[in-house]
Amino acid sequence: MNEELRESELEAEAGAPPLIGGISSRDAADILFDLLMDVVRRHQPELEAVFAGGANISGFSPELMARALQAQGIWFQLLSIADQNAAMRRRRHIERERGRESLRGTFDHVLADAxxxxxxxxxxxDLLRSLRIRPVITAHPTESKRVTxxxxxxKIYLLLRELEGARWTERExxxxxxxxxxxxxxxxxxxxLHLEKPTVEHEVLRGLHFFDETLFEKAPEMMALLDGALKRNYPDQQFELPPFFQxxxxxxxDRDGNPHVTTSVTGWTLRQNALxxxxxxxxxxxALARALSITERxxxxxxxxxxxxxxALNMSGDQQIIAQRNPGEPYRQFLTCILRKLDATTRRAEGQEARSRHAALxxxxxxxxxxxLVERALEExxxxxxxxxxxRPVRRAVELFRFSTVRLDLRExxxxxxxxxxxxxxAGTGHGEGNPPELGSREWRTWLLHELTRPLTTERVIEALPAETTELIAMFAQAAEIRRGLDRDAFGSFxxxxTRSVDDILGGYLLAKEGGLFLDTAGTEICAMPIVPLFETIDDLRAAPAIMREALAIPLIRRSTHWQGGLQEVMIGYSDSNKDGGFVASNWELAKAQVSLxxxxxxxGTAIAFFHGRGGSVSRGGAPTGRAIAAQPAGSIRGRFRVTEQGEVVSYKYANKGTSLYQMELLASSVLEHALKSERERALxxxxxxxxxxxxxxxxxxxxYTGLITHPDLVTYFQAASPLEEISMLNIGSRPARRFGANSLKDLRAIPWVFAWAQNRHLITGWYGVxxxxxxxxxxxxxxxxDLLDRMFKESRLxxxxxxxxxxILAVVDLEIASDYAGLVSDERVRDTIFALIEKELALTAKMVLKVSGSASPAERFPQFRASLAERLPTxxxxxxxxVELLRRFRASDNDQEREAFKSALLLSINTVAAGLGATG
Structure with a gap:
C-alpha cells in the first residue's frame, strides 16, 4: 500500500472516529463507486459484471479486457481519493477535539514535548539555524499516470471535499x-497510459506540475505553521526561521543509465525550473500589489x-508613469518597481535579455x-x-524556491x-601510446592527485576528447556558468x-575541476559543488566508513567541505541494498553504515549528513515517514535530512494541497523531533x-534470500512468472530498465526487480528470509x-x-494468485522447484512474524490499513x-496485429495492479 495510507495508521491508533464531517470514508467510496458504475453502464454495460465478480474474462476480446482494466484502474484511484480525503478529516477532527499539540506529525506536538x-x-x-531538509524529486520511472x-x-478530490458541506440544497x-x-x-x-515513451522534457514538466498546483503555495504555509507553534510553545522568545526546507x-x-539526459536537456530544464x-x-x-491599496493618508x-x-522609482526609469498610475499608494508603487525588474529577469531566463530596458534582478x-523592506515598513x-x-508568505516562497524552484542534482x-x-x-602530455594505470593502483591515485594539484592550463584540448567525455565535462561547465549567473542555488550536488573507492570520489573532483567548478582560477583549492558518493549495495555500505575516513583526510576534500559548511553529504541506497541482500539485511546494514559514518x-571534524535514497514500496525504504525517521540511529540526522521522492509517491503526497501541507510538516517535524530527542531516547x-x-x-x-536469488532456475522462473520483460514496454519513464543493456539480474535496476515481484503477488523483496x-x-x-525477540519488538524501534x-506485506502476498503466475513457467521442474521454496519460506515467515508480534493474522494490529486493503483486494x-490471461495470450501469439492489441491491454493491467497496490517500483 502507498505511504500516505500507511501513515494514517498513526491517526487510527489515536482514536479518530470513522465518521467526521458530512460523509464517512465508506460513504465517499460508495458515492464514487456508484458514479463510476454510471459511466461504465453508459459506455460499456457488459463490464458491470466484472465488478460484481461474475464475468468470464476468458471470453473477452483484448479490447474489452482493456476497457475492464481501465475501469478497475479508475476505481483504485477513486478509492485513494476517498482515503486521502478521510485522512484529512481525521486529522482535522483530532485538532478540533484535542488541540493541534495532540496531532502526531505536527510542529505543535514536537514542541509541546520539547x-x-x-x-x-x-x-x-541553535537547531533551527542548522536545520536543512530537502525532499528530492527524482526521474525514476515509477509513475504511470499522465499529467492530464x-x-x-x-478536480474529483476538490469536488468530493465540496460535497461534505452541510449548506448545499439537494439541487446543489x-x-x-x-x-x-x-x-x-x-x-x-x-x-x-502514455501512448509513447515520455521524454525527459515531459518528466520535467510533470515534476513542475506539482509546484504549480500545490508546493509553491503550501511550502511557505508550512513555515508559518512552525512560526505559530514556536510562538505558542515559547511565547517569550523571538525566533528567526531560516529557509530550511527546500x-x-x-x-x-540524472544521467545514470539515461542516455537521453544531455547538457542541452539540462540547460532546457534549468530554464523551465527558473521560469x-x-x-x-x-x-x-x-496579487499583493492589488491587495496593498494603502494610501499614505x-x-x-x-x-x-x-x-x-x-x-526604486528613480532606478525604474518610469518614475512619473508609476506615480501617476498609483498616486499616494507607496506600497503599490514599490511593488510595481519590483515587477518591472522581475519581468526583466524572466526575459533574461527566456534568453531575451537584450529586449529589456529595465535592469534584471x-x-x-x-x-x-x-x-x-515592504514587510518591515508595514510592521513599523x-x-x-x-x-x-x-x-511574508511571498518573501518565504522566494527564500524557499529562489530563481530555480529546485536545487538540481547532477548524477552519473x-x-x-x-x-x-x-x-x-x-589526452595528457607524455603518455604516448601506453595504457592508463590500473584502476585502484598506486599509480592511478598518484595521477589523480597530481592532476588535482596541477594548475589549469590550456594544454589539454577538450574538443579532442571522446564525445562522451566532452559531454560530461560540459555538464560541470554548465553548472559553473549557472552558479555565476542566474542562481547560485540552481544546482545542488553531484x-x-x-562509488567503490576514494579514487572514484577524487575522479569526481577532477571532472568538476575540468568543468571550471573550482573557486580559484587555477583549480587547485576548493570545489564549489559538493561531490556526494552514493553507496548502494551491502558491500558498498560496509566499505563506506573506511572510504570516507580516507577521503576526508585529503586536503582538497577537507578544504571543499569546510567551505561548503563543514559538511560532507553521503547518499545511501535502500533499493539496491535490498535487491542485494533482502529486507532485514538491507535495513540493518543501512543502520550500521549510518552509525559508523x-x-x-x-x-x-567534518560532519556527515545522509541523503536517503528511498522508493515508494516497503522494500525500497518506503516505510511511513514519521516512523522511518524516528527509527534512524541516534545522532545520525541532527537536523540535516535529504530524501528522494520517487514516482507515484510524488502524486500521493503532493497532488492535493491539504495532503501536501501535511506531508511537508510531517517530514520537517519528524526531523526536528529526531534531532531534539534521538540521543535522549532509550529506544535508540x-x-x-x-x-x-x-x-x-x-x-x-x-x-x-541469497539462496533463492542465486538459484540457477530463478531467472527462468522470474522472467516467465512475472511481467518483467513487459514492464520495459510500459511508457512510464525515459530511462531504460537496465543501466548498460545487459540481460542479467546484476544489471537489472532495483525498480523493475521490485515492480515485477509486486505485480505477481510474490513480493519476495519485502519478506523473503525473515x-x-x-x-x-x-x-x-x-x-x-x-525473550530477546519479545524485548526487541517492544524496545527496538528499528x-x-x-x-x-x-x-x-504478508497481508498483500497471495499464493493462490502467485500460483497462477507460476503456471506461466513452461518448465514444470523449474516451476515446482522455485514455487516450493517461496511457499515454504512464506509459511515460515508468517508463523514466525505473528509469533513475535502476537497477532492472530497479518496486519491485525493495523485496522486502517487492513480496511483499506480489504476494499482493494477483490479487484x-x-x-x-x-x-495472467493476457500474458499467456500475448506470449503465445505470432500475429503482429493481435499481439499489439494484447500488448495494450497487458500494459494497462500492469498500470492497474500498480494503482491497486499504491506503488510500482
Missing part, C-alpha cells in the same frame, strides 16, 4: 455529483521605506531584500498582521566517470552512483545485545531467544519497524487473473 522535557529556547534556536489525468483526479448537491461523474467520464475517455530534483540532470518560479512570483506580487509611511521607494537575494507602520499574512555512475578520466589521461564525521540507545541479535538475524535472512532468520534465532537460543512492515485479485 517544553515538557525542559528543552531550552536556546537549544531550539492527474489534473482530473485533483446533485450538481456537484454530476460534476464528479463528468470528471470520471473524462478520465474514462482520456486514458491513463526541494531538490534529479529530473533533467516556473519567476512566473509564480509575478502572480503573487501582482491612511497609514503613515516610515521614512526609511520612503527613501527606498524614491530610489541579479539573484534571488535582491528580491528577498525588497520584499523584506503598526500593521504587523498585514505584513505577516500577505507579504562511476563506470562513465572512470571512462572519462581514462580519456583525460590519454551524485556519484556506484557518523563516528567518522566526529573523528575527522545503542544496545550490544540487540545489535548482536540484529547481526545474527541479518546474516541468516540474507543467507536464505522467517528463516527468526526461526534460526529461536533454534539457537531457545527460550532466551524468544526491529519493530521491520516486523510491522513485513506483517503488512486487485481480479486484475491479476486478467493479467
Amino acid at each position: 517544553v515538557d522535557e525542559g528543552i531550552s529556547p536556546k537549544e531550539i534556536e 489525468v492527474l489534473e482530473k483526479y485533483r 448537491r446533485g450538481a456537484i455529483l454530476a460534476d464528479i461523474r463528468d470528471q470520471i467520464e473524462l478520465v474514462w475517455m482520456t486514458g491513463e 526541494f531538490g530534483s534529479w529530473i533533467g540532470a 516556473a518560479a519567476l512566473r509564480h512570483y509575478r502572480e503573487r506580487i501582482v 491612511a497609514l503613515p509611511v516610515p521614512q526609511g521605506f520612503r527613501q527606498e521607494l524614491e530610489h 541579479r539573484h534571488a537575494d535582491e528580491l528577498i531584500h525588497e520584499l523584506r 507602520a503598526n500593521s504587523p498582521g498585514i505584513a505577516a499574512d500577505l507579504v 555512475n562511476t563506470t562513465r566517470t572512470t571512462q572519462a578520466l581514462q580519456s583525460l589521461w590519454w 551524485i556519484l552512483s556506484m 557518523t563516528l567518522v564525521g566526529e573523528e575527522t 540507545r545503542p544496545s550490544r545485545e540487540f545489535d548482536d541479535a540484529m547481526e545474527a538475524l541479518a546474516g541468516a535472512s540474507r543467507a536464505a 522467517g528463516s532468520a527468526l526461526q534460526s534465532m529461536l533454534e539457537v537460543r531457545g527460550d532466551k531467544g524468544a 526491529f519493530r519497524l521491520i516486523i510491522d512492515e513485513v506483517e503488512k 486487485i485479485n481480479e486484475v491479476n487473473r486478467e493479467q
Whole structure:
C-alpha cells in the first residue's frame, strides 16, 4: 500500500472516529463507486459484471479486457481519493477535539514535548539555524499516470471535499455529483497510459506540475505553521526561521543509465525550473500589489521605506508613469518597481535579455531584500498582521524556491566517470601510446592527485576528447556558468552512483575541476559543488566508513567541505541494498553504515549528513515517514535530512494541497523531533545485545534470500512468472530498465526487480528470509531467544519497524494468485522447484512474524490499513487473473496485429495492479 495510507495508521491508533464531517470514508467510496458504475453502464454495460465478480474474462476480446482494466484502474484511484480525503478529516477532527499539540506529525506536538522535557529556547534556536531538509524529486520511472489525468483526479478530490458541506440544497448537491461523474467520464475517455515513451522534457514538466498546483503555495504555509507553534510553545522568545526546507530534483540532470539526459536537456530544464518560479512570483506580487491599496493618508509611511521607494522609482526609469498610475499608494508603487525588474529577469531566463530596458534582478537575494523592506515598513507602520499574512508568505516562497524552484542534482555512475578520466589521461602530455594505470593502483591515485594539484592550463584540448567525455565535462561547465549567473542555488550536488573507492570520489573532483567548478582560477583549492558518493549495495555500505575516513583526510576534500559548511553529504541506497541482500539485511546494514559514518564525521571534524535514497514500496525504504525517521540511529540526522521522492509517491503526497501541507510538516517535524530527542531516547540507545541479535538475524535472512536469488532456475522462473520483460514496454519513464543493456539480474535496476515481484503477488523483496532468520534465532537460543525477540519488538524501534512492515506485506502476498503466475513457467521442474521454496519460506515467515508480534493474522494490529486493503483486494485479485490471461495470450501469439492489441491491454493491467497496490517500483 502507498505511504500516505500507511501513515494514517498513526491517526487510527489515536482514536479518530470513522465518521467526521458530512460523509464517512465508506460513504465517499460508495458515492464514487456508484458514479463510476454510471459511466461504465453508459459506455460499456457488459463490464458491470466484472465488478460484481461474475464475468468470464476468458471470453473477452483484448479490447474489452482493456476497457475492464481501465475501469478497475479508475476505481483504485477513486478509492485513494476517498482515503486521502478521510485522512484529512481525521486529522482535522483530532485538532478540533484535542488541540493541534495532540496531532502526531505536527510542529505543535514536537514542541509541546520539547517544553515538557525542559528543552531550552536556546537549544531550539541553535537547531533551527542548522536545520536543512530537502525532499528530492527524482526521474525514476515509477509513475504511470499522465499529467492530464492527474489534473482530473485533483478536480474529483476538490469536488468530493465540496460535497461534505452541510449548506448545499439537494439541487446543489446533485450538481456537484454530476460534476464528479463528468470528471470520471473524462478520465474514462482520456486514458491513463502514455501512448509513447515520455521524454525527459515531459518528466520535467510533470515534476513542475506539482509546484504549480500545490508546493509553491503550501511550502511557505508550512513555515508559518512552525512560526505559530514556536510562538505558542515559547511565547517569550523571538525566533528567526531560516529557509530550511527546500526541494531538490534529479529530473533533467540524472544521467545514470539515461542516455537521453544531455547538457542541452539540462540547460532546457534549468530554464523551465527558473521560469516556473519567476512566473509564480509575478502572480503573487501582482496579487499583493492589488491587495496593498494603502494610501499614505491612511497609514503613515516610515521614512526609511520612503527613501527606498524614491530610489526604486528613480532606478525604474518610469518614475512619473508609476506615480501617476498609483498616486499616494507607496506600497503599490514599490511593488510595481519590483515587477518591472522581475519581468526583466524572466526575459533574461527566456534568453531575451537584450529586449529589456529595465535592469534584471541579479539573484534571488535582491528580491528577498525588497520584499523584506515592504514587510518591515508595514510592521513599523503598526500593521504587523498585514505584513505577516500577505507579504511574508511571498518573501518565504522566494527564500524557499529562489530563481530555480529546485536545487538540481547532477548524477552519473562511476563506470562513465572512470571512462572519462581514462580519456583525460590519454589526452595528457607524455603518455604516448601506453595504457592508463590500473584502476585502484598506486599509480592511478598518484595521477589523480597530481592532476588535482596541477594548475589549469590550456594544454589539454577538450574538443579532442571522446564525445562522451566532452559531454560530461560540459555538464560541470554548465553548472559553473549557472552558479555565476542566474542562481547560485540552481544546482545542488553531484551524485556519484556506484562509488567503490576514494579514487572514484577524487575522479569526481577532477571532472568538476575540468568543468571550471573550482573557486580559484587555477583549480587547485576548493570545489564549489559538493561531490556526494552514493553507496548502494551491502558491500558498498560496509566499505563506506573506511572510504570516507580516507577521503576526508585529503586536503582538497577537507578544504571543499569546510567551505561548503563543514559538511560532507553521503547518499545511501535502500533499493539496491535490498535487491542485494533482502529486507532485514538491507535495513540493518543501512543502520550500521549510518552509525559508523557518523563516528567518522566526529573523528575527522567534518560532519556527515545522509541523503536517503528511498522508493515508494516497503522494500525500497518506503516505510511511513514519521516512523522511518524516528527509527534512524541516534545522532545520525541532527537536523540535516535529504530524501528522494520517487514516482507515484510524488502524486500521493503532493497532488492535493491539504495532503501536501501535511506531508511537508510531517517530514520537517519528524526531523526536528529526531534531532531534539534521538540521543535522549532509550529506544535508540545503542544496545550490544540487540545489535548482536540484529547481526545474527541479518546474516541468516540474507543467507536464505541469497539462496533463492542465486538459484540457477530463478531467472527462468522470474522472467516467465512475472511481467518483467513487459514492464520495459510500459511508457512510464525515459530511462531504460537496465543501466548498460545487459540481460542479467546484476544489471537489472532495483525498480523493475521490485515492480515485477509486486505485480505477481510474490513480493519476495519485502519478506523473503525473515522467517528463516527468526526461526534460526529461536533454534539457537531457545527460550532466551524468544525473550530477546519479545524485548526487541517492544524496545527496538528499528526491529519493530521491520516486523510491522513485513506483517503488512504478508497481508498483500497471495499464493493462490502467485500460483497462477507460476503456471506461466513452461518448465514444470523449474516451476515446482522455485514455487516450493517461496511457499515454504512464506509459511515460515508468517508463523514466525505473528509469533513475535502476537497477532492472530497479518496486519491485525493495523485496522486502517487492513480496511483499506480489504476494499482493494477483490479487484486487485481480479486484475491479476486478467493479467495472467493476457500474458499467456500475448506470449503465445505470432500475429503482429493481435499481439499489439494484447500488448495494450497487458500494459494497462500492469498500470492497474500498480494503482491497486499504491506503488510500482
